Amino acid sequence: MLLRHTPKEVKEREALTINPAKTCQPIGAMYAALGIHNCLPHSHGSQGCCSYHRSMLTRHYKEPVMATTSSFTEGSAVFGGQANLLAAVENIFALYKPDVIAVHTTCLSETIGDDIPQIVSKAVEEGKVPPGKFVIHANTPSYIGSHVTGFANMVKGMVKYFSVRTGVKDNQVNIIPGWVEPSDMREIKRLTAEMGVKSIMFPDTSEIMDSPQTGKFEMYGKGGVTIDELRASGDSIATLAMGHEASVPAGELLDSKCKVKLYELDVPIGLKATDRFIKTLSDVMNVPVPESIERERGRLVDILTDNEQYFYNKRVALYGDPDQLIPMCEFLVDIGMRPVYVVTGTPGKYFAARMPEVLKDIPEAKFRQGPQADMFLVHQWIKNEPVDLLIGNTWGKYIARDENVPLIRFGFPIMDRVGHSYFPNVGYTGAIRLIEKLLNAILDKRDREAPEEKFELMF
Numbered sequence: 001m002l003l004r005h006t007p008k009e010v011k012e013r014e015a016l017t018i019n020p021a022k023t024c025q026p027i028g029a030m031y032a033a034l035g036i037h038n039c040l041p042h043s044h045g046s047q048g049c050c051s052y053h054r055s056m057l058t059r060h061y062k063e064p065v066m067a068t069t070s071s072f073t074e075g076s077a078v079f080g081g082q083a084n085l086l087a088a089v090e091n092i093f094a095l096y097k098p099d100v101i102a103v104h105t106t107c108l109s110e111t112i113g114d115d116i117p118q119i120v121s122k123a124v125e126e127g128k129v130p131p132g133k134f135v136i137h138a139n140t141p142s143y144i145g146s147h148v149t150g151f152a153n154m155v156k157g158m159v160k161y162f163s164v165r166t167g168v169k170d171n172q173v174n175i176i177p178g179w180v181e182p183s184d185m186r187e188i189k190r191l192t193a194e195m196g197v198k199s200i201m202f203p204d205t206s207e208i209m210d211s212p213q214t215g216k217f218e219m220y221g222k223g224g225v226t227i228d229e230l231r232a233s234g235d236s237i238a239t240l241a242m243g244h245e246a247s248v249p250a251g252e253l254l255d256s257k258c259k260v261k262l263y264e265l266d267v268p269i270g271l272k273a274t275d276r277f278i279k280t281l282s283d284v285m286n287v288p289v290p291e292s293i294e295r296e297r298g299r300l301v302d303i304l305t306d307n308e309q310y311f312y313n314k315r316v317a318l319y320g321d322p323d324q325l326i327p328m329c330e331f332l333v334d335i336g337m338r339p340v341y342v343v344t345g346t347p348g349k350y351f352a353a354r355m356p357e358v359l360k361d362i363p364e365a366k367f368r369q370g371p372q373a374d375m376f377l378v379h380q381w382i383k384n385e386p387v388d389l390l391i392g393n394t395w396g397k398y399i400a401r402d403e404n405v406p407l408i409r410f411g412f413p414i415m416d417r418v419g420h421s422y423f424p425n426v427g428y429t430g431a432i433r434l435i436e437k438l439l440n441a442i443l444d445k446r447d448r449e450a451p452e453e454k455f456e457l458m459f
């Protein structure tokens with residue numbers, strides 16, 4: 001009963017957020033930067049911000065997250081952080097030898113108004129950036145946007161700094177996967193390769209945030225998009241941007257800067273969103289869908305039809321990021337469930353525009369977005385009309401315990417379970433895994449609570 005003081009009565013709030021359904025921008029920028037090969041994320045702000053962002057990523061991915069900081073003190077807060085960043089750039093290249101330093105700002109450096117491109121130019125002029133090495137940046141003030149905005153800003157920075165158009169097209173596609181797990185990135189690449197399509201994925205955190213234990217220390221891991229690949233992204237035939245908030249801004253910039261046609265897609269979670277991904281890839285690259293992928297799809301349809309009765313009419317509450325919530329809700333509706341409460345703290349017009357269509361068959365559904373669309377509100381709604389399942393990150397475990405509702409861990413951060421970075425949620429295989437998790441949660445609760453005379457060996 002950790003949240004027993006949450007009142008049932010819902011009152012309109014204007015200036016108060018309680019347990020937000022989002023976190024701060026630099027975490028997203030740091031995660032995106034880790035998806036560049038040999039890149040060291042750098043937090044231009046105080047040590048506390050950097051420690052917090054690193055620890056959140058480490059807790060979720062269960063991997064040590066390397067990042068450096070400008071280590072602001074009171075002096076930097078008054079006079080600006082230029083001297084700190086110049087010293088940092090010189091030291092980082094000398095000590096840690098990355099190919100790229102990806103600088104993101106924090107609330108403090110944004111409030112001071114530090115001009116990062118000017119400081120980086122000064123670092124280049126003063127010879128602090130060795131030949132063949134790069135410093136890129138993204139502005140990530142945390143008092144606007146969310147971790148998703150920060151991710152989007154850093155991915156946009158990759159295009160801004162590196163993508164070039166030579167005028168000769170390469171028969172390849174760019175894939176911007178959005179904020180998904182390393183396992184999801186690996187699965188999207190596998191499906192793309194299975195279609196016989198050459199791709200450049202950025203960012204790509206597979207083999208970095210899920211790197212194997214080899215017995216040898218590796219500062220950067222083997223994975224990540226390379227600088228050469230980022231440059232070549234300007235010559236691709238098309239960009240598939242998955243997720244409107246995390247990926248489309250970079251896709252739009254690539255379109256305007258290098259004339260690479262943009263296709264906006266949902267993150268391929270569930271049957272329909274994966275179908276749209278496969279169809280778009282097939283149409284854009286003019287390749288047939290192989291039988292192996294059709295059979296994967298068939299396995300998903302089979303498990304869906306076998307178990308639909310257990311999902312039918314189950315009420316679900318969800319919280320998290322819009323790019324994940326949209327296809328997840330679509331999938332839940334497809335399998336007969338009722339996503340009745342959906343909240344996100346991440347801003348952006350697309351969520352409000354898309355959710356009415358996704359939830360058109362669930363008239364009682366409520367969805368909210370913004371600072372007051374928090375987990376406190378979800379809890380209040382549940383207290384008024386209960387749900388059968390809760391879907392979201394680890395923070396929801398308090399609500400789940402208080403209300404005796406099973407929690408399916410989904411999104412960021414997941415700090416109290418493992419597996420999310422190793423097993424995908426995307427594609428047909430990922431959808432089968434989601435079905436397994438949903439079904440197990442429902443049946444485990446039924447077994448736990450069934451009276452003895454109704455406790456069945458078979459289901």
Ligand code: SF4
Pocket residue numbers: 024025026048049052106107108142143
């Ligand atoms: S909200 Fe701002 S000050 Fe707080 S950790 Fe995030 S970047 Fe740092």
